[in-house]
Amino acid sequence: xxxxxxxxxxxxxxxxxxxxLLPSCAGQTRLQSTEPLHxxxxxxxxxxxxTPQARMSGIIFLQQSEGGWTGRMLNEFxxxxxDFSVRRGKCKLSNMMPMIDKWYIRRTVAxxxxxxxxxxxxxxxxxxxxxxxxxxxxxxxxxxRRRITYTFHPIRQ
Amino acid sequence: MKRxxxxxxxxxxxxxxxxxxxxxxxxxxAQRRQMQEQIAExxxxxxxxxxxxxxxxxxxxxxxxxxxxxxxxxxxENCVRxxxxxxxxxxxxxxxxxxxxxxxxxxxxxxxxSNALFQSIVKIMISSMNGSGMTDNKSFTPRFYIxxxxxxxxxxxxxxxxxxxxxxxxxLYFDGKDHSVETVxxxxxxxxxxxxxxxxxxxxxxxxxxxxxxx
Numbered sequence: 001x002x003x004x005x006x007x008x009x010x011x012x013x014x015x016x017x018x019x020x021l022l023p024s025c026a027g028q029t030r031l032q033s034t035e036p037l038h039x040x041x042x043x044x045x046x047x048x049x050x051t052p053q054a055r056m057s058g059i060i061f062l063q064q065s066e067g068g069w070t071g072r073m074l075n076e077f078x079x080x081x082x083d084f085s086v087r088r089g090k091c092k093l094s095n096m097m098p099m100i101d102k103w104y105i106r107r108t109v110a111x112x113x114x115x116x117x118x119x120x121x122x123x124x125x126x127x128x129x130x131x132x133x134x135x136x137x138x139x140x141x142x143x144x145r146r147r148i149t150y151t152f153h154p155i156r157q
Numbered sequence: 158m159k160r161x162x163x164x165x166x167x168x169x170x171x172x173x174x175x176x177x178x179x180x181x182x183x184x185x186x187a188q189r190r191q192m193q194e195q196i197a198e199x200x201x202x203x204x205x206x207x208x209x210x211x212x213x214x215x216x217x218x219x220x221x222x223x224x225x226x227x228x229x230x231x232x233x234e235n236c237v238r239x240x241x242x243x244x245x246x247x248x249x250x251x252x253x254x255x256x257x258x259x260x261x262x263x264x265x266x267x268x269x270x271s272n273a274l275f276q277s278i279v280k281i282m283i284s285s286m287n288g289s290g291m292t293d294n295k296s297f298t299p300r301f302y303i304x305x306x307x308x309x310x311x312x313x314x315x316x317x318x319x320x321x322x323x324x325x326x327x328x329l330y331f332d333g334k335d336h337s338v339e340t341v342x343x344x345x346x347x348x349x350x351x352x353x354x355x356x357x358x359x360x361x362x363x364x365x366x367x368x369x370x371x372x
Contacts, residue, residue, distance in 0.1 A: 044223065046245045046260075046261075048260060048261075048262040050262065050263075054265065055260075055262065055263060055265050057247070057258070057260045057262065059223070059245070061216060061219055061221055061223075063219050063221075070218075070219070072216060072218070072219065074214065074216075076225075076241055076245065076247040076249070076260075077239070077249070077351070078212065078214035078223075078343075078349075078351040079278075079323060079345075079351075080323075080345060080347060080349060083218075083347075095347055097323065098274060098319050098322055098323070099272070099274055099275075151262060153245075153261075155223075155244050155245060156244075
């Protein structure tokens with residue numbers, strides 16, 4: 001097994017782009033164009049990122065600043081997975097954990113987070129993404145082209 | 158005036174002494190040998206460890222701290238179970254070169270033999286529990302410290318480049334009585350730090366196999 005296999009397993013679905021049904025779960029509503037997500041200025045989310053082949057999880061710390069957002073995703077042990085900043089819907093990733101530092105992961109995650117913290121947070125819909133609310137302030141974002149779901153549960157301390 | 162000056166100096170050194178007593182200084186060669194022997198002996202006697210832990214993660218750039226807690230189990234054949242219970246549920250199990258990660262969303266199982274970086278991370282976890290990292294010169298460069306009250310600390314600098322991207326330094330603080338690890342501090346290159354304090358330690362108790370089941 002090659003060294004990049006674990007990362008490849010996480011993101012194999014990026015090589016294919018079939019149109020698929022969106023995931024649906026009881027207790028969720030699809031956001032309409034007039035319903036902003038209202039992510040809080042300082043927030044923490046338990047986050048799961050799932051592809052059909054693999055999954056990774058951790059905690060995302062988000063902070064709204066002038067003109068955009070900064071954030072960090074850590075795994076549950078507290079190890080940094082990546083940092084990101086979003087300005088006008090464009091996301092830049094940095095300090096990626098070596099295991100996931102692949103161009104196709106960067107491109108996809110940056111695109112998805114850029115949408116979430118840009119148009120998605122403002123309530124604007126996108127052809128390639130869907131957002132559904134969950135009970136308790138959480139939500140699920142789906143990259144419909146790549147079949148990747150991002151699940152966010154707020155952590156309140 | 159002279160009398161006042163002497164009194165001031167005496168008072169200052171009395172007040173400052175507790176501060177200096179808590180500072181760690183690098184151990185002399187003799188102290189280092191003694192530490193190595195005591196920790197090695199404690200490691201050889203350790204067949205299992207069960208404890209609670211409290212973790213504080215400091216995120217430097219965001220000026221944030223996150224607290225979490227849970228339970229940990231270790232058995233000598235390199236079986237490890239880290240179980241977070243607050244503020245999220247997450248379980249990490251390592252057994253026989255396989256890792257299981259369980260969240261509310263599901264369970265993933267991977268084989269670490271193909272991934273040197275994952276192997277290093279597991280080594281760090283195990284070293285953090287039994288102090289074995291200080292003899293693993295291929296993985297870590299150890300340095301030994303002692304404070305004025307005899308408390309011991311070993312700092313481990315990762316040798317491998319990929320591991321150094323994740324951990325700049327790991328510090329193990331040892332219990333003065335039984336020489337087991339009491340606190341682990343992991344410092345990252347970006348300025349973040351994770352403090353893990355082990356409490357309610359139960360040493361060499363029987364731990365059921367089911368705790369380490371990966372599948």
